[in-house]
Each structure stands twice: as C-alpha cells, then as structure tokens.
Amino acid sequence: MAISRLNGKHPVIITGFLAFVLLYFTYLNIQKLADPNIVHLPNVQHNESEFSSGKNIFFILSTLSPRGEIKLTARQACSIESAARTNPDWKIFPLFVTASWFNALNNEFISPLLRYENIHLRTVDLATFALGTPLEDLFARHALQKSSYPVEHTSDVLRLLVLYKYGGTYLDTDVVVRKSFDLLQPNFLGSEGHGYVANGVINLQATGDGHRFAEACINDLAQNFNGTVWAANVPFLVTRNLRRFCNVSKVASMSPGSDRRVR
Ligand SMILES: *[C@@H]1O[C@H](CO)[C@@H](O)[C@H](O)[C@H]1NC(C)=O
Ligand SMILES: *[C@@H]1O[C@H](CO)[C@@H](O)[C@H](O)[C@H]1NC(C)=O
Numbered sequence: 037m038a039i040s041r042l043n044g045k046h047p048v049i050i051t052g053f054l055a056f057v058l059l060y061f062t063y064l065n066i067q068k069l070a071d072p073n074i075v076h077l078p079n080v081q082h083n084e085s086e087f088s089s090g091k092n093i094f095f096i097l098s099t100l101s102p103r104g105e106i107k108l109t110a111r112q113a114c115s116i117e118s119a120a121r122t123n124p125d126w127k128i129f130p131l132f133v134t135a136s137w138f139n140a141l142n143n144e145f146i147s148p149l150l151r152y153e154n155i156h157l158r159t160v161d162l163a164t165f166a167l168g169t170p171l172e173d174l175f176a177r178h179a180l181q182k183s184s185y186p187v188e189h190t191s192d193v194l195r196l197l198v199l200y201k202y203g204g205t206y207l208d209t210d211v212v213v214r215k216s217f218d219l220l221q222p223n224f225l226g227s228e229g230h231g232y233v234a235n236g237v238i239n240l241q242a243t244g245d246g247h248r249f250a251e252a253c254i255n256d257l258a259q260n261f262n263g264t265v266w267a268a269n270v271p272f273l274v275t276r277n278l279r280r281f282c283n284v285s286k287v288a289s290m291s292p293g294s295d296r297r298v299r
C-alpha cells in the first residue's frame with residue numbers, strides 16, 4: 037500500500053519539476069525580451085542590397101556562445117575599429133555566428149564600436165545562410181557543428197561563402213588596418229612567406245574573376261570539406277585553387293607581375 041502510494045507520487049513530482057523548469061526559462065526569455073537594454077542584431081540576410089556597393093569589410097566571430105550573447109575581446113574590437121577608422125567610406129560588418137544579442141549597459145568593447153556610423157553588427161544563422169549555394173548540403177548535415185574544430189572551420193568556410201555571396205574584403209580579427217583599402221586593386225589575398233597563401237586577408241569582388249575564384253573555392257569545399265584536420269580546409273584549399281586559377285605552381289609566381297587577374 038505504502039509502496040504503491042510512493043510510486044504514484046513520482047509522476048506528480050516530475051511533472052511539477054518540469055513545469056517549474058519551463059516557467060523559469062519562459063521567465064528568463066520574457067525578461068530578456070522586455071529588457072530595454074538588450075539589443076538584438078539584424079540577421080545578415082535581412083537586407084542583402086546593403087552589400088551591393090562592394091565596399092564591404094567582413095569580420096567573422098564564430099566563438100560559440102551558449103546563451104547567444106555576442107562577445108568581443110579588446111583585440112577583436114581594436115581590429116574592427118582600425119578598419120572603420122581607416123576606411124570611412126566602407127561598411128564594416130562584424131558577423132556573429134549564431135550569437136545575436138548584447139546588453140547595452142554591460143559590455144566593455146561593443147559600445148565604443150557603435151559610435152562609428154560605418155560599423156554594422158550582424159548575426160549569421162547557419163540554418164539559412166548557405167541555402168541556394170553549393171554549400172547548402174554541407175550546412176544541412178551540420179558538418180561545421182560536428183567538426184573537430186567547429187570555431188575555426190566555421191570561420192574558414194564562412195569567409196569564403198560571405199565573399200562568394202556578397203563580395204568585399206574579409207579580415208581576421210587580429211588584423212590591424214593602417215591605410216584605406218581604396219589604395220589596392222581589387223581581388224587580393226595575403227601571403228605568409230613564399231610557401232602558401234594565407235587566408236586572414238582576402239578581397240574578392242562579387243562579379244568577374246573575384247567571384248569565379250570564390251566559386252571555385254566553394255565548390256572545392258563542398259566536395260572536400262574535412263572536419264577532422266585543423267588546416268585541411270581553407271589555407272590549403274585557397275593555395276590549391278589559386279595555383280589552378282593562375283596556372284602556376286609556385287606561390288611566388290602569383291604576384292601581380294605574373295598574373296593580373298588575382299593578385
Ligand atoms: C536596404 O539597404 C539599402 C542599401 O543600404 C537601403 O537603401 C535600403 O533602404 C535598405 N532597405 C531596408 C528595407 O532596410
Ligand atoms: C579527413 O582527413 C583524414 C586525414 O587525412 C582522413 O584520415 C579522413 O579519412 C578524412 N575524412 C574524410 C571524410 O575525408
């Protein structure tokens with residue numbers, strides 16, 4: 037008798053507990069929505085005509101944040117600020133992957149950036165960003181999230197996809213810009229030594245050779261993305277495709293003198 041009563045109580049306790057957990061999370065969400073200091077970022081896809089000038093500088097912040105709150109370190113903010121100051125007629129887009137909000141009263145390095153009219157914080161939704169591109173399947177099977185290096189690989193893949201979709205300049209968040217990008221001819225990549233082309237600085241136009249090169253890289257990624265090797269994807273892939281694109285075997289031969297299409 038006593039045992040059956042005890043057993044009978046368990047479902048009540050569990051249901052009560054679940055109801056409490058549900059109410060608590062609803063409360064947290066309502067609090068977040070209602071808090072006037074919580075700023076929600078627009079999705080990068082909300083108005084794609086804002087990229088049409090081609091004068092876009094993208095940063096990708098792919099550090100995973102379980103609560104969806106965006107975070108910036110001092111160094112990242114410094115890098116973004118340097119691009120905004122030296123390129124006032126370019127639009128600067130720091131793209132936060134899956135993270136989408138911040139507290140206006142409680143962030144050290146985001147508020148100072150908002151004083152620059154040309155800095156536009158955006159969020160990227162991995163569920164929709166690759167739709168209609170050659171990487172749609174890769175994203176649909178959550179290959180980035182399942183990778184052994186989700187942060188690095190998401191950033192690697194997104195930089196090429198962003199340039200493929202919109203065109204412009206991608207910068208790593210440890211790059212400090214000292215001059216205007218207007219001084220450079222379009223379609224360039226940074227090199228690290230003579231051995232391989234690095235992928236921390238990439239400019240590709242949304243049309244012509246820049247777009248064709250981005251497309252070649254994206255198609256290569258769609259076929260050969262490998263989540264188990266840290267550098268398997270973008271650094272090697274960019275060098276490999278550049279060799280093919282410029283029809284040269286040595287990185288040193290990819291200079292402006294030897295090829296005028298991609299420099
Ligand atoms: C979209 O962006 C363009 C270019 O910046 C701007 O002119 C237009 O007003 C924007 N549209 C909306 C609906 O925000
Ligand atoms: C990824 O690369 C590793 C090392 O080269 C290899 O063992 C593995 O089979 C590759 N995985 C895929 C899915 O290609």
Ligand SMILES: *[C@@H]1O[C@H](CO)[C@@H](O)[C@H](O)[C@H]1NC(C)=O
Nearest residue numbers: 279280281282283284285289
């Ligand atoms: C690539 O370069 C080789 C050697 O210079 C040349 O024979 C070949 O025709 C070139 N291919 C293309 C597609 O330009």
